[in-house]
Amino acid sequence: MRINNSKHVPWIVFVFLATLAACVLYVGNFHPARLPSWIPLPASLIQARTEHHTVGGTPLGLWFGSISLAIFIFAALLSLRKKIPLWRVGTVQRWLRAHIWLTILTIPLVILHSGFRFGGGMTTFLMVLYGIVMVSGFYGLFLQHIMPRLMKERLPAETVFEQIPHIRSQLAAAAEKMRDSFKPAPPKKPDAAAPAPSAVKAVAAPAAVMASTKGELSTPVARAKSATGSAETAAPVAAAASIASAAPAAKAAQSEIAPAPVSIPNAAVTPAAPKVETIGTPTARVQSDPPGAPVARSDVPAGDQPAPSPPVAPPASDKPAAVTTPPAPAAKPPPPADAPKPAAPAAAKPAAAAPKPAAKPAAPADPASEAVLIEFIERQILPYLQARRGDRMRLNNPRFSDDTFRFVKLRVSEGYRSRVEEIQGWCDERRMLDVQVRLHHWLHGWLFVHVPFSFLLLMLTIWHACVTLFYY
Numbered sequence: 001m002r003i004n005n006s007k008h009v010p011w012i013v014f015v016f017l018a019t020l021a022a023c024v025l026y027v028g029n030f031h032p033a034r035l036p037s038w039i040p041l042p043a044s045l046i047q048a049r050t051e052h053h054t055v056g057g058t059p060l061g062l063w064f065g066s067i068s069l070a071i072f073i074f075a076a077l078l079s080l081r082k083k084i085p086l087w088r089v090g091t092v093q094r095w096l097r098a099h100i101w102l103t104i105l106t107i108p109l110v111i112l113h114s115g116f117r118f119g120g121g122m123t124t125f126l127m128v129l130y131g132i133v134m135v136s137g138f139y140g141l142f143l144q145h146i147m148p149r150l151m152k153e154r155l156p157a158e159t160v161f162e163q164i165p166h167i168r169s170q171l172a173a174a175a176e177k178m179r180d181s182f183k184p185a186p187p188k189k190p191d192a193a194a195p196a197p198s199a200v201k202a203v204a205a206p207a208a209v210m211a212s213t214k215g216e217l218s219t220p221v222a223r224a225k226s227a228t229g230s231a232e233t234a235a236p237v238a239a240a241a242s243i244a245s246a247a248p249a250a251k252a253a254q255s256e257i258a259p260a261p262v263s264i265p266n267a268a269v270t271p272a273a274p275k276v277e278t279i280g281t282p283t284a285r286v287q288s289d290p291p292g293a294p295v296a297r298s299d300v301p302a303g304d305q306p307a308p309s310p311p312v313a314p315p316a317s318d319k320p321a322a323v324t325t326p327p328a329p330a331a332k333p334p335p336p337a338d339a340p341k342p343a344a345p346a347a348a349k350p351a352a353a354a355p356k357p358a359a360k361p362a363a364p365a366d367p368a369s370e371a372v373l374i375e376f377i378e379r380q381i382l383p384y385l386q387a388r389r390g391d392r393m394r395l396n397n398p399r400f401s402d403d404t405f406r407f408v409k410l411r412v413s414e415g416y417r418s419r420v421e422e423i424q425g426w427c428d429e430r431r432m433l434d435v436q437v438r439l440h441h442w443l444h445g446w447l448f449v450h451v452p453f454s455f456l457l458l459m460l461t462i463w464h465a466c467v468t469l470f471y472y
Contacts, residue, residue: 005140007097008097008101011098011100012101014101015101015105019105022064024039024041025041025045025060026060026112026315028041028045028046029046029047029453054115054117055114055115056113056114056119056468056470061115062111062468064110064113065110065113065465068106068109068110068113069461069462069465071109072106072457072458073458074098074102075454078096079451081095095407100137103137110232112197122460126464129456129457132453133453133454136453139446140446142252143442143443144443147442147443150439151436155432155436157432159436161436161440164437166432168385171385171426173387175423175426176382179374180450182371183374216269264299285351333411366412366415368413369412369413369415369416373408373416373419373420376408380404381426381427384430385430389434390430390434395427398431398432405420
């Protein structure tokens with residue numbers, strides 16, 4: 001957290017006034033002759049004479065020590081507050097500001113509590129622990145001020161710290177893929193365990209059934225193909241094929257007898273002639289003479305008609321019955337000569353397709369350049385990208401890296417220099433990741449000293465307070 005903003009001003013004023021008040025109380029109680037005459041000290045703030053020879057055992061010294069212990073406990077609760085972000089007891093930023101300035105206030109309180117002396121072995125050990133905690137805290141506060149500027153200068157793009165190992169593995173996988181692309185593919189060996197296809201099975205295997213274009217039935221030809229080599233189904237299949245081939249001939253003969261009406265494009269549609277009212281039974285339509293002529297209605301009411309006699313079957317004859325064909329419909333009269341012909345719609349001309357840019361011809365393969373890149377990737381690139389600590393590799397030095405890639409570009413042909421630049425981009429990205437890891441360790445490494453020593457100091461301070469209250 002940076003302290004160069006206005007939110008820290010109230011805390012600065014509070015710490016300054018509290019320190020000044022503690023110093024006045026200490027001087028007024030233990031060195032009243034040194035207190036300036038213009039600072040009147042109420043009698044209630046002056047403690048009575050005690051038998052304790054140290055400041056820490058006096059009532060004022062105990063107050064200084066108790067306030068310091070309470071601040072230590074509050075400072076230790078900051079880690080618990082960070083783990084519970086939804087805890088509605090002030091924001092984390094406010095807790096952090098209070099953590100910084102209240103622990104700074106403990107400096108004069110601890111010094112005044114000890115009376116400017118280290119005391120025995122236990123109190124000396126506590127003072128050493130307190131010094132380590134405060135120095136590590138000030139070091140972390142200093143890093144919070146300079147790290148943002150360093151990261152802005154050295155890191156053009158920052159990555160999430162937890163994703164850095166995954167990105168490293170991706171860079172190494174990309175280098176391995178490029179190396180494998182330069183190597184010739186090994187010839188494929190036939191599988192010795194797989195049996196060779198049999199020629200007899202290939203000939204005798206039935207073909208797939210061909211779906212008909214009308215409906216979902218199979219065509220006779222398809223059924224014939226599916227039954228190849230079957231003696232039992234050869235005759236029915238041949239008969240079905242002959243019937244299917246005779247059907248189009250019958251349709252063609254019928255179309256010759258009744259020619260289709262000539263269609264005039266864009267002609268006006270004439271209404272159909274009104275149909276003559278007929279009896280709507282199939283028997284009446286069949287018995288009408290001539291076919292299609294209207295049948296007269298009976299004058300007898302429908303309820304008084306006698307029951308019809310049952311139909312008598314005609315005598316069987318050897319000659320087939322003649323098939324009567326309906327008369328051809330009358331052709332429509334041609335349009336008058338003076339009638340204007342409708343204009344035919346103009347055929348839309350297809351738009352000329354825009355010429356596509358000619359594709360760049362692929363660069364011819366250069367075995368010598370590929371061999372150079374394979375050796376370079378295996379000896380220098382992969383060890384650097386796969387290393388756990390890249391800062392110990394020579395490619396981590398930007399100047400050495402630029403010279404190395406410049407030399408590799410001179411050894412390969414023009415078509416492979418773009419690959420060299422791609423590899424150089426991978427190395428630059430790995431270098432940036434290493435810089436971010438190093439700055440992250442600087443920024444958070446001091447906590448491995450500050451946090452455990454802080455909890456050790458808290459535990460020993462509580463023990464020191466209990467021993468002082470109950471045994472002295």
